[in-house]
Amino acid sequence: DADVTQTPRNRITKTGKRIMLECSQTKGHDRMYWYRQDPGLGLRLIYYSFDVKDINKGEISDGYSVSRQAQAKFSLSLESAIPNQTALYFCATSDALDVYGYTFGSGTRLTVV
Amino acid sequence: AQSVTQLDSQVPVFEEAPVELRCNYSSSVSVYLFWYVQYPNQGLQLLLKYLSGSTLVKGINGFEAEFNKSQTSFHLRKPSVHISDTAEYFCAVTQLARGSNYQLIWGAGTKLIIKP
Numbered sequence: 001d002a003d004v005t006q007t008p009r010n011r012i013t014k015t016g017k018r019i020m021l022e023c024s025q026t027k028g029h030d031r032m033y034w035y036r037q038d039p040g041l042g043l044r045l046i047y048y049s050f051d052v053k054d055i056n057k058g059e060i061s062d063g064y065s066v067s068r069q070a071q072a073k074f075s076l077s078l079e080s081a082i083p084n085q086t087a088l089y090f091c092a093t094s095d096a097l098d099v100y101g102y103t104f105g106s107g108t109r110l111t112v113v
Numbered sequence: 114a115q116s117v118t119q120l121d122s123q124v125p126v127f128e129e130a131p132v133e134l135r136c137n138y139s140s141s142v143s144v145y146l147f148w149y150v151q152y153p154n155q156g157l158q159l160l161l162k163y164l165s166g167s168t169l170v171k172g173i174n175g176f177e178a179e180f181n182k183s184q185t186s187f188h189l190r191k192p193s194v195h196i197s198d199t200a201e202y203f204c205a206v207t208q209l210a211r212g213s214n215y216q217l218i219w220g221a222g223t224k225l226i227i228k229p
Contacts, residue, residue, distance in 0.1 A: 004156075040221070042203065042219050042221035042222045048216070090156060092157075101147055102217060104157045105156055106156045107156050
């Protein structure tokens with residue numbers, strides 16, 4: 001099994017719909033992250049969580065919300081999807097000092113039509 | 114504010130030729146440095162990292178990078194590329210300072226295009 005599992009892998013949804021992307025990890029790390037990737041823009045941080053009770057906004061949190069249900073689970077929601085949220089979404093986890101780097105999931109390709 | 118600059122958005126190179134992907138960062142404190150690779154239709158994976166010690170670090174698949182503190186650079190190199198190296202490469206930095214939360218700051222990525 002993968003260290004970081006994202007579901008679904010692909011999703012097409014309509015404008016205005018609510019959608020949830022899920023992430024679970026088996027690394028035992030406290031830190032989890034949600035990023036979106038757009039061509040030419042690299043990775044942009046949406047939300048991050050350093051433990052179950054610590055959730056923080058990233059640089060592009062508008063239109064998104066998150067829930068940290070447990071140390072191993074971190075879900076991302078789009079309350080009312082819009083077409084410019086079409087992107088590749090990655091979940092990642094890391095240890096406290098990032099000394100071992102981040103472990104990424106395989107990504108969720110989301111298309112909003 | 115700290116930042117990471119990858120100077121080339123795309124680097125085309127012939128197979129078996131050497132390649133260098135450039136990364137510069139800005140920071141007034143000590144840093145950890147990373148290179149990640151993203152193969153087509155996959156997530157990112159760690160290629161190599163510099164934490165301390167020798168400034169030349171070796172990673173997977175024959176890649177290496179050199180930390181140059183005076184030039185605030187961490188360029189990635191490979192002496193002979195293969196078609197399987199086609200991917201996007203991301204440079205990232207963690208700033209070692211109180212209050213930084215040790216989060217990664219990412220470059221915009223460089224696409225390595227291998228020409229047969």
